[in-house]
Amino acid sequence: MVDFKKEIARSIVNAVPELRLEEAVGFLEIPPDGKMGDFAFPCFKLAALLKKSPVQISTDLQKKILLPKSIEKVQAIGPFLNFFVKQTVLSADVLQKVLKEKQKFGFAKAGSGKIMVEFVSPNTNKPLHIGHLRNMFLGEFFSNAFETQGLKPIRTELINDRGVHICKSMLAYKKWGKDSTPKKAGKKSDHFVGDYYVMFAQKAAENPELEQEALQMLNDWEFGKPEVLKLSELMNDWALKGQAETCKKCGVEFDRIYFESQIYRKGKEIVLEGLKNGIFEKDETGAVIANLEPFKLGKKVLLRADGTSIYMTQDIFLAKKKFDDFKGLKESLTVTASEQDLHFKQLFKILELLGFDFAQKCRHVFYGYVSLPEGRMKSREGTVVDADDLISELEALAETELVKRYGNEISEKELEKRKEAIALSALKFFLLKIEAQKDFVFNPSESISFEGETGPYLLYTFARSNSILKKAPKNLLSGKADYSFLTLEKEKEISTLIARFPEVLQNSLKNYSPHVLCHYLLKLSSTFNSYYHETPVLKAENASTVKARLALVKAVGITVQNGLDILGIQALDEM
């Protein structure tokens, strides 16, 4: 690809020998939308060096500069020197590349190796809710995006399958379940389990002794009482099976699953070793603690006075286990809500103090809370936005829209496929287009829209581009197009946007910010949709123009689809 920035920078440096090439490249920026060109050089940067006013410098430079072949013209606008790229060079360069490489377009081979992404990580006492979905879509985006950069993602979740909260649903089932099963009750298995969790909370409100009974059950579980073990297996399986169905529906499957029940006692040896080496200390009660006050992370208990481990102990073990299980792991990423920020800061610091070389390879990405207009969601009170219910509601809405458009003309199979894709695109895009760190108030009554800045809008753009291609004469779809027929301002704008895709993607990933990619896709789509309305493609004035425009349309489609893939959204050929 032509490196426009470098060519422009070189021409500036030729005119201003005091300036270094790398500096000039760094100073170049992209002007705001409008008629201000493709690249701008702010002349403030040279004011001190040349001892002249920025406006004077830009005027002088405009006259003095020798333009590279790829640049159409240069224009001094106030203190800015604006460069206009040659349309033909740009289009030919970008479109050829996209059409030739298709899915692989512009993806830098930044590295190789494995990257672990831990996400979703639910408890086994209830089905997934909208908070899990935000987590899931973020984790899936990171996995997909890393893959484009040449890294192999290992999708992982840590299942919280033990603890007193799990016992609560178990106890309720034992007392009032009467040997019912999800099948008998006609319920999705994780919902079946979740119902008993809610039931427990209701009964315990009248009957506080139930809390004690749940603790007793946990105790029995710890000591391996067969009856409790059997019950836990039964109910955990139900929960896991149901949750996995939801994940699969969303296009997410895991390569490796860790269970807390299998590791929660581990990590003690590592902590005791640290104690022996003076990294940790014992407090007056006999508990082992890590003093992280020098790092402004407070103090953290690692082992209780009775020698039992806590969550942190297990997490130290798990962090190490991941690197033991997957040799050559380049990075270990954990996605959770922001409430666990301190926990992970402490964990990573402890790993560092213990001298583990992988400490530097651990990352925590957190996202803001998803809450309801009336406040925080509470599973035990049943005030959650259930993932499956939400998806079903969106599918019903999508179906209504499809029936409105196609009536009986659409097959049952096609209807199913489209409504699912449309519903999931709306949901995923809705949760990914906003900066991950921001808290989120989900208002169910306002629901999720299919219009405006939405997933369906992107699907629609893709379907439209596809529709043109399908109707195009075959002979105009293959072979080399003459890109000099792309003379419209909007055509240049589209080419410029497409050219920017790899950079946008890298930026999006670097900051763990899927919203960057989302907004890029919206921009590309709206530009294309506007172009679509004002410019005929198939009925253009001559065959050469048709051919060139078809290439542009195809490149838009490829780019939108690439973007959707990375977001975990399935595109539809027809909508």
Next chain:
RNA sequence: GGGUCCGUAGCCUAACCUGGAUAUGGCACUUCCCUCCUAAGGAAGAGGUUGAGGGUUCAAAUCCCUCCGGGCCCGCCA
């Protein structure tokens, strides 16, 4: 009290990392546009002291400080 994230039109949101030109879009609202490649679309209009106040700078939504408001967290829950 300490830490942390956030604060941009009636509502939602981009740009903040890496300072730059009239602060990006969407929803809702007011008008238009289907004899034309899919109207889940397009065109136009209206809507702003970027929470407040200082500082740095030629230039601040962006960097620094103080304050205000909200979420989350703050050794033996996960």
